[in-house]
């Protein structure tokens with residue numbers, strides 16, 4: 001990007017509007033946290049093509065973040081609270097106090113669970129679960145372990161924690177979407193490191209997608 005070209009920048013309203021139209025958005029958390037940009041979708045809008053875009057253009061872990069009330073409804077724990085093994089103790093993450101990982105699941109109508117069709121089905125059914133709530137029979141519809149990682153959001157979202165888990169759920173809330181979003185880290189094809197914010201902005205501009213810094217979401221939605 002030449003110095004004369006303005007950096008691709010979206011307002012919070014742009015991002016909320018895009019999310020409300022079922023479009024994916026890019027969110028960079030912060031240089032002093034993960035320093036990662038995630039491609040984030042409303043879970044109900046995720047098609048097999050969207051999973052392919054995450055696989056090919058992002059390359060990170062495809063996860064579904066669910067709100068705290070939804071996780072309470074379906075008794076979805078934090079993984080580190082249920083793994084009875086020494087590896088789950090003394091969790092000393094470099095970027096935050098804890099991860100948001102919960103269980104991994106597949107919808108029971110999937111075959112192996114990993115294909116674009118299978119993962120998109122599991123993801124859309126998770127959006128259904130988040131929409132329906134306690135009438136949804138979670139254990140009848142899903143089994144664990146599976147190929148879609150669930151993430152549990154903090155109860156008070158960005159007031160409590162400023163991870164992509166909470167950014168995604170705060171966006172869903174502001175956009176009137178169900179409390180289930182897909183997040184996938186964007187990695188650099190050459191280096192394997194996190195795609196830089198500059199490169200992520202260029203990707204967003206090229207694909208006419210909204211890009212926003214986490215601090216802008218915290219200021220507006222925190």
Ligand SMILES: O=C(CO)[C@H](O)[C@H](O)COP(=O)(O)O
Pocket residue numbers: 029034036038060061062063096099100151162163164165166183184185
């Ligand atoms: O680790 C992760 C799961 O692939 C990603 O960083 C994802 O963005 C959610 O985690 P967090 O809320 O901590 O950012």
Ligand SMILES: [Mg+2]
Pocket residue numbers: 034
């Ligand atoms: Mg992470």
Ligand SMILES: [Mg+2]
Pocket residue numbers: 029034036038163164165
């Ligand atoms: Mg993250």
